[in-house]
Amino acid sequence: MDKTEALPSAPEIPYRTIEEFLKFIERRAFHMARMGTGNTDAAMDIVQDAMYKLVEKYAAKKAQEWKPLFYRILSSKLTDYYRRKAVRDKVFIYFKAQPDQDGDSFFDPTDNAVGRHSETPHEMLIRGQRIEKLNTAVQELPNRQRQAFMLRCWEGLSTADTAAAMTISEGSVKTHYSRAMHTLRDRLEDYRHD
16 A cells, blocks of 8 residues: 555645635635624724735745634734723713613613614614714813823723823823813713713
């Protein structure tokens, strides 16, 4: 018996170039990201970022290595998305804590969980108005407060990373961030009860 017949051969991969790999993987990656995020636009952005990172960092690797590398990058991008979303959810919690129609109990965040029910047009309008109000309030913050808020809340940077990005001390970051949060809470407090 020939030794080459006894050994199983490596599975044939359906791509040879990085471009072929990206075409091969994009649909499955998109479906995975969309299921993970529940948002088509966010999923597209995440997949594009993962593809860009693969090409930028690992295009010179062997074709057999691209798939595991890509999924590691995609997983990392999804984890980053969840972290940013968790921070945003903490910032927007005051929008969720509203009395129901009877006025004696508060909104249950699980009511808007995937699969429960979708928003009514009225709820979508109210949410849009609240987001617009928040955007306006953030834009009206002094520059350093706005920058600290965006880097800490939106980007999820640590205090040290924010200080490095802003080239200020960590104490200054904490001060700017705290002032921004107090200002936003004050400005948006009246809007909670509309």
